[in-house]
Amino acid sequence: MARTKRKKISEVRLLPNVFSREDGDSEILLREYFANNNSISLEIGCGHGDYTIELAQIYPHRNFVGIDFKGARIYYGAKRVLDLKLPNSAFLLTGAEWLIGIFKKEKIEEIFIPFPDPHYKRKSIPKRLVSPEFLNIYKSVLRNDGRVHLKTDNTDFYRFALKTIEENDWNIIYTSLSLYNENPPEFLHNIKTKYEMHYLKEGRKIKYICFGLE
Numbered sequence: 294m295a296r297t298k299r300k301k302i303s304e305v306r307l308l309p310n311v312f313s314r315e316d317g318d319s320e321i322l323l324r325e326y327f328a329n330n331n332s333i334s335l336e337i338g339c340g341h342g343d344y345t346i347e348l349a350q351i352y353p354h355r356n357f358v359g360i361d362f363k364g365a366r367i368y369y370g371a372k373r374v375l376d377l378k379l380p381n382s383a384f385l386l387t388g389a390e391w392l393i394g395i396f397k398k399e400k401i402e403e404i405f406i407p408f409p410d411p412h413y414k415r416k417s418i419p420k421r422l423v424s425p426e427f428l429n430i431y432k433s434v435l436r437n438d439g440r441v442h443l444k445t446d447n448t449d450f451y452r453f454a455l456k457t458i459e460e461n462d463w464n465i466i467y468t469s470l471s472l473y474n475e476n477p478p479e480f481l482h483n484i485k486t487k488y489e490m491h492y493l494k495e496g497r498k499i500k501y502i503c504f505g506l507e
């Protein structure tokens with residue numbers, strides 16, 4: 294592993310807006326950090342945190358938490374948030390597998406899953422961030438009127454997600470196989486991460502699913 298990456302992985306834990314399970318009860322630590330009672334929304338698999346940061350800028354009266362198990366990626370987003378002095382954005386260095394144990398009381402307003410890894414191999418299906426196991430985790434932490442937003446460039450992943458979401462008794466609120474060739478729904482934010490910009494440049498169509506419990 295390169296030295297700079299190793300350095301980021303150890304330094305990320307020292308940043309004041311990055312929490313992990315080793316630090317104690319993340320739910321309490323996040324509330325103390327935000328120092329308000331505003332709602333919390335999550336970006337799962339946030340990478341460099343582009344989505345989390347833009348959402349926090351659009352909605353200053355809501356809190357946004359980026360979640361990823363890769364410290365070197367979170368490092369970029371967390372540093373940017375500190376430079377921008379954004380008080381309503383923080384990061385959790387953990388896998389989404391642990392969300393139920395983390396958010397024991399808190400109910401999450403929205404969950405954003407932009408461009409998750411497709412995990413093509415059959416044996417990797419449980420790792421897909423819309424596998425039945427992950428959908429059950431989201432069900433436990435999401436508010437009844439909460440929404441989940443999924444974006445992907447991958448048609449097979451989109452089909453898998455749609456089928457799994459329907460089979461697991463969620464309501465599909467909006468879905469598109471080519472988001473920018475239609476009139477996008479009014480609740481869609483015009484946020485494009487580096488991944489999305491790259492895929493659009495390659496001429497790929499962006500697929501989107503918004504789903505919820507109600």
Ligand SMILES: C[S@@+](CC[C@H](N)C(=O)[O-])C[C@H]1O[C@@H](n2cnc3c(N)ncnc32)[C@H](O)[C@@H]1O
Nearest residue numbers: 338339340361362363388389407408410486488
């Ligand atoms: C393709 S990147 C997308 C990053 C970001 N959402 C974007 O659009 O720029 C997928 C990210 O998901 C993270 N990831 C994959 N599985 C995860 C899991 N179970 N829990 C947390 N993060 C996960 C990876 O570490 C990676 O950073």
